[in-house]
Amino acid sequence: MKPVERLRGLRTRSAPTSARERLRTRAARPALAVLIVIAAVVVLGPLAGLVTGCAAAFAVDRALRTREPRAVLRARAIAADELPFALDLLAACLTAGSPTVTAIRTVASASAPPLAERLHAVAAALDHDRDPEEAWRPLADLPGGERLIAAAVRSSGSGAALAAGLRRLAEESREAAAHAGEAAAERAGVLVVMPVGLCFLPAFVLMGLVPVIVAVLGDVMPTNQ
Incomplete structure (x- = not known):
């Protein structure tokens, strides 16, 4: 087995099915808009409900259009989870004397698809002699991405200096993920306890506070003789 295949086996994930989720979201938006309009008509009446429901449906549709697809968010989360491991591998390749572009492609071949695509884009940009700040831009939206770009710009002429910065960033990324x-x-603990509290609150009010209030009112209110 090749070394790259062994590295890839350490981290294996499936690529998100973004096309299927986009189609599902597009199909759900009209149905949601119709449900909003119907609910508004039932609650507010024909005229006011139609106007209010159409406005609410339009606002919800705009919010769903501007929101990033779930597949994109999941791909970014996978890439962010893989990043510390990839930074360690990249630092090891650079320390061993590998050229920066070769090291990036080696790490990309051992990474999961969401991060591998970004790393291949970085390597292609560096191959075309792009500015380091522009070349590393595909990693900017990941946690620590801006610091990674700054480290790459500072050490653009020294692979050893970049390797040291990558190790620091990998450690910081792991600490941030742990926090x-x-x-x-x-x-999650708060969210789990909250429904239980909401269930017990009415019982506490009815069994604890209401009898006390009734007793106090019975003593205070004048009785008809």
């Missing part, structure tokens, strides 16, 4: 995971776990 994000802890924050997500804390939010």
